[in-house]
Amino acid sequence: MIQLIADGWLIRQGRRERQLSSVTVALHPFRFLRKISSFGKDLTFCFHAKGAGSPSVYFDEAEVLEGRIVI
Structure with a gap:
C-alpha cells in the first residue's frame, strides 16, 4: 500500500458535492490503475x-x- x-472534490452522481482538502489516500498500485476512469487535462x-x-x-x-480514502 502507498x-x-x-x-x-467528492463527486456523486456526476456533480461536485464538496471539496476535500489534505485527505490521506491509501492505494494499492495495481488496484489504483484498474479503477481509473479518466484523466483531466490540467497537469x-x-x-x-x-x-x-x-x-x-x-x-x-x-x-x-479508518479516516482515509482507500482506492
Missing part, C-alpha cells in the same frame, strides 16, 4: 515534491476506512 495526501506540479506533478484523476469508486 499512502499520500491529496486535495480534490499541476507540486512545489513540495521537487517537480512531481499530476493531472486530475477520476475513479469510479473508493472507500473510506
